[in-house]
Amino acid sequence: MNRATPLIELRSVSKSYRKGGETIDAIADIDLELPEKGMVAIVGPSGSGKSTLLHLIGAMDRPTRGEVVVAGRVVNGLSQGELTRFRRRTVGFVFQTFNLIPNLSALENVALPMEFNGAAKSERTKRAKALLERFQLGHRLKHRANELSGGEMQRVAIARAIANEPRLVLADEPTGNLDSKTGALIYELLKEISRERTVLVVTHAEPLAAMADRVLHLQDGRIGA
Amino acid sequence: MGMIVLGLRNLLRNKVRLVLVAILIGVPFFLLLAMNAIGDAVQRQTAVLAENVNTVLQLRARGSMGHVNMVGQDRILPQDVPEKVRGIEHVERVEPYLLAMAPITPPNFVMHVGLAPTAVKRLESHGEAGNPRIIAGRDLTPEDAGQDVAIIGQGYAQWAGIKPEDMGTATLTVDPTRTHPVIFAMKRPTRELRIVGMYASGYVFGDLQLFMPIETFRSIYGTDQGTSWLFVKVDSVENVPLVAQRVRETVGYVADILVPESAAVFTATTSRTVKQLSGAGGLLAIALMVIVVFFVLLMTVRERAREIGTLKAIGASDGGVTVQFLTEAVALSLLGGALGLLLFQAVGAMVTGRLFALSIGPFLPSHYKPLFESLAVSNQVSASVLLLVLVVAVVAAVVGSAYGVWQAVRLSPLEAMKHE
Ligand SMILES: Nc1ncnc2c1ncn2[C@@H]1O[C@H](COP(=O)(O)OP(=O)(O)OP(=O)(O)O)[C@@H](O)[C@H]1O
Ligand SMILES: [Mg+2]
Numbered sequence: 001m002n003r004a005t006p007l008i009e010l011r012s013v014s015k016s017y018r019k020g021g022e023t024i025d026a027i028a029d030i031d032l033e034l035p036e037k038g039m040v041a042i043v044g045p046s047g048s049g050k051s052t053l054l055h056l057i058g059a060m061d062r063p064t065r066g067e068v069v070v071a072g073r074v075v076n077g078l079s080q081g082e083l084t085r086f087r088r089r090t091v092g093f094v095f096q097t098f099n100l101i102p103n104l105s106a107l108e109n110v111a112l113p114m115e116f117n118g119a120a121k122s123e124r125t126k127r128a129k130a131l132l133e134r135f136q137l138g139h140r141l142k143h144r145a146n147e148l149s150g151g152e153m154q155r156v157a158i159a160r161a162i163a164n165e166p167r168l169v170l171a172d173e174p175t176g177n178l179d180s181k182t183g184a185l186i187y188e189l190l191k192e193i194s195r196e197r198t199v200l201v202v203t204h205a206e207p208l209a210a211m212a213d214r215v216l217h218l219q220d221g222r223i224g225a
Numbered sequence: 226m227g228m229i230v231l232g233l234r235n236l237l238r239n240k241v242r243l244v245l246v247a248i249l250i251g252v253p254f255f256l257l258l259a260m261n262a263i264g265d266a267v268q269r270q271t272a273v274l275a276e277n278v279n280t281v282l283q284l285r286a287r288g289s290m291g292h293v294n295m296v297g298q299d300r301i302l303p304q305d306v307p308e309k310v311r312g313i314e315h316v317e318r319v320e321p322y323l324l325a326m327a328p329i330t331p332p333n334f335v336m337h338v339g340l341a342p343t344a345v346k347r348l349e350s351h352g353e354a355g356n357p358r359i360i361a362g363r364d365l366t367p368e369d370a371g372q373d374v375a376i377i378g379q380g381y382a383q384w385a386g387i388k389p390e391d392m393g394t395a396t397l398t399v400d401p402t403r404t405h406p407v408i409f410a411m412k413r414p415t416r417e418l419r420i421v422g423m424y425a426s427g428y429v430f431g432d433l434q435l436f437m438p439i440e441t442f443r444s445i446y447g448t449d450q451g452t453s454w455l456f457v458k459v460d461s462v463e464n465v466p467l468v469a470q471r472v473r474e475t476v477g478y479v480a481d482i483l484v485p486e487s488a489a490v491f492t493a494t495t496s497r498t499v500k501q502l503s504g505a506g507g508l509l510a511i512a513l514m515v516i517v518v519f520f521v522l523l524m525t526v527r528e529r530a531r532e533i534g535t536l537k538a539i540g541a542s543d544g545g546v547t548v549q550f551l552t553e554a555v556a557l558s559l560l561g562g563a564l565g566l567l568l569f570q571a572v573g574a575m576v577t578g579r580l581f582a583l584s585i586g587p588f589l590p591s592h593y594k595p596l597f598e599s600l601a602v603s604n605q606v607s608a609s610v611l612l613l614v615l616v617v618a619v620v621a622a623v624v625g626s627a628y629g630v631w632q633a634v635r636l637s638p639l640e641a642m643k644h645e
Contacts, residue, residue, distance in 0.1 A: 051642065060538070060639050080543065087638070088540035099535040099641055103234045115227045116540035160539065172642060 005072070006033040007167060007198050008057055013066035015052050015221075026052040027063070028221035034214075036167065039194035041209035042202045044218030050202040051172055053218065057200065058091050058170045059083055071167055088117045092161030094171035094190075098153040100145035106132060106156045107141040113163045124163075131159040135189065151182035155189065162193055169193065171201040175208070187211055228545045232552030235525075236560075247560045249517045250621075254565025254614065257510035259577040261613060262569075262603060264503040271499075278462045279485035282469055284310070284455040287481050291453035292324045292336075293446050296407050301451040306476050310457055313471045315464040320344040321452035323442045327435075328405035335381050335433040337399065339442020342369045346376075346424070347456065348431040357431070362392025362422035369421070371440040376422035380432030387420055395420040397435070399445055416445045455480075463497075511621055514561065518554055518625025526550070526633045533633050534640025543634045550633050554626035555619055562618040566606060573604030 015027040026049045034040055042050045055061040056068050059075040068075050071090050078086060092113075100109050107128050114124035132141060135155045145153055154174060161169050171190065175183030187208045190199050194213075201212070209215050217224040236243055284306065285291045290298035301323075311319050323339035340346070342365035346357050357378070365376060377387060377397065387395040397418050401411040418437060426432050443449060459468045469484045526533065533546060541549075 055639060055642070058538075060637065060642070084537075084540060084542045087538060093538045093641070095535070095641055097531070099531065101231075101532060101535070103238055104231075112227070112536075113539045116542070116545070164540075 005036075007036040007071060008032070008034040008200075009067075009069040010057075011067045011069070013056060013063045013068055015049075015056060015061070016064045025221045027056065029066070030221070030223055032216075032223065034198060034200070037194065037196065037198055038213040039191055039199045039201065039211065041212035041215045042200065042218060043204070043206065043209050043215060048218040049221040050218050052221075054170050054172050054200065054202055057168075058093065059086055088113060089164055090166050090168060092164070092166040092169045094154070094157050094161050094169060094174045096173040096176040098145070098150070098157050098177070100148075100153055100156055100160075102145050105142045105144055106137060106148065106152075109145075109156055110159045110163050113160060117164050128159070128163065131163065132156065135159055149182075150178050151185060154178065154182075154186050158186070158189055158193065162197070165197075167197050169197060169199045171199065173202055173204065175203070175205065180205070183208065228541070228549040229552045232549040233556055235549070235553050236556055243557075243560075246517065246521050246557055247564050250514050250558050250561025251564030251568060253510040253513035253517070254562050254617070255568045255573075256513075257507045257617060258565060258569040258610065258614070259573060259580050260503040260506040260510065261610065262573060262577050263581045264500050264507075266603065267499040267503070280459040280462050280465055281485065282457040282459065282465070282472065283483040284457065284472065284476070284480045285453070285483070287479055292326050293448050293453065294325050294401065294408050294411055296409055299409075301448070301453050302455055302476075303479060304450040304452075306480065307452060307455055309475050310455060310472055313468060313475060315460045315468050316457055317460045318458040320456040320458070321439065322347075322454040322456065323439055323446070323448055324453040325401070325442070325446055326405070326408045327399070328403050328408055329381075329384055329433075334405055334408065335378075335384075335435065337435045337437065337442065339437055339439040342367055342438050345456070346436050348426055348428065348434060357424035357426045359422050360425045361389030362420070364422055365436065365438065370438050372438060373416060373418050373441055374421050375418040375435050375437040375441075376424055377420050377436075378432035378434045379423055379425045380429060381435060382420070382423055384433075387423075389423050391420070392423060393419070393421055399435075401446055411446060413445065413447050416441075511617055514558060514617070514621040515625040517561075518558055518622055519628060521557065522550065522554055522626040522629030523632070525553070526629045526636075530636055530640045531643065533636045534638045534642070537636070538638040538641045546633050547630050550626060550630045551623065554622040554629075558618040558622040558625070559615075562614040566611075566614060570604055570606060577604070 010030050010032040013027055013030045013032075014025055017024045017026055028049075030053070042053060044050055052061070056063050056076075057070060059068070059070070059078060062076045070086075073086070075083075075086060100106075101112065104112065107125065110128035110131055111124040114127065119127075129138075129141060132138060135158065137152060137155055137159070140148060140152060140156075148156065158169075158174075161171075169190075174190070175186050178186065183205065187201075188211075190201055191211050193199060203209050284302060286300040286302050289300040291301050293299055293301065307319050307321050310316060320340060322344075325337045326334045327337055328334050338346075348357060359376070360379065362376070365374070375397065377385070382388075385397055387397065397420055398415050399418060400415045401413040402415075404410045418435075418441070424432075457468065457472065459465050465484060469482055472480075472482055536546065
């Protein structure tokens, strides 16, 4: 990889919502470059546009204006098929509510994105098992979501997010539903996986944000100092 | 492949609902199978009925009895009529008859009939009612064509002094010159016929006939051309009116056409109506299934919006989501189908008869009710019934789930992000 090329590039990106008669700029004309690898925290008051920014970078939403470039591709111009491939290979998501598929075991949850990506069964089972063991979940392979604690569920979710070895992981308040001690553990995990990829994490917890390599302060849809 | 497994596993998530939905789909399936069984039973029953319904038209020269020596009634059908009628669609067989009267001492006269040796030997004025049965000797055979042989009714034989044991050796002299108040003389030589068989019909007049090969008749009475009567056998009872009309168009004014009345009555009602009613009942059942699948899928998609969003966020394609929900819908309706089949096996024979009386009975003309009261409904599950269940299950699932699946496909992965 060319070190000079950033992984993420936002060029004059805005996202507006119409609410009643007025227009709200959730993201207001943001220019941003984020490098390959490392942990970036997005902080800011409620409604400042943190989630919106994450959605735009993850190609879950399209900007009203501007261009979002991830891994060299303008994601707001991708076709449906290209979007699906982008979600399989380039980006992994970690959710505040964990979002494990309830009728699948931990192992199957982690293997699922690999299945979507066309990996052979033996290959994905092997890799899913290795990932869960790396996250101290070797004894929980066969457990379903409702048989796991919150922290365990989120660790499974992180394993799932990096199953296809994406260059980017996006996490929106991944510790919002966890106590602070468990949350700290999750952040350590995110920090650890950010050695091999870019991890973009939205958080309200300022002390955890301190672990990040870079912190983006959002205020009214703009990035402050 | 994975999405199919996922779809199947989703079925087991809520077992109470699974059972409930299977019942909701199973009951219409039972209804469908019952309607199907009724349709089949009625078809079988009407097939039996149709066999006993007269499907034979009779043609005679217009306004004439067609007896070659009967005073004022001797006009016969032109020579080309049998050929013309034979060419009409749904005509199975045509049988030309030639008839002459012969005077005897009481009861006055007998009937001489010329026909193809293998033709059905119908008795004048008794029609189908008294089919003759050979009681001595043999019936006419194809080899008899053109020969001076005949079979005789037992009443005629008694008058002529011919005994059953004389079959094959006894002879009877036919004399066309003999007259009677309604029979005129034909100046033709007499002919001696060898009697090869004797029949009985159960009717006094029916037993007073003589059947001979038609060529023999022609040479005795000098009737080179034409036929007295033409019997036209129609392939099925439904086609009788159609064939009657075609015959009228084809042979035109020269003939009177006698259509069996029972056939006309039979076609007006019967199986078609019942089949249509049971078909409508079946369609209603399928509509019920579609509605159940529709709402179940809609509810499921709404409930699982976050999960669908998550699947998309981690890389499921629209096709994958479609496959997953379609699998679920098809499996659900197959399960309902299996339940319906079991139900049908268990109580089908018992309940279906009653169902028939309630659902279709009221629409039947009253004179057909007794026929169908004894309807034998079968709860047999044949290969075709299994195929029906399979096809209906898949069709109902696909049609019923289409909207729900479309909703699922349309869901944004952002659904995964919502937390309420
Ligand atoms: N779908 C939407 N329709 C209308 N307005 C929206 C929509 N999504 C977000 N907004 C608005 O955009 C602004 C930014 O929302 P966003 O969810 O990005 O904030 P946030 O920083 O993530 O807040 P929180 O910390 O509460 O999660 C808010 O004013 C919000 O009301
Ligand atoms: Mg948010």
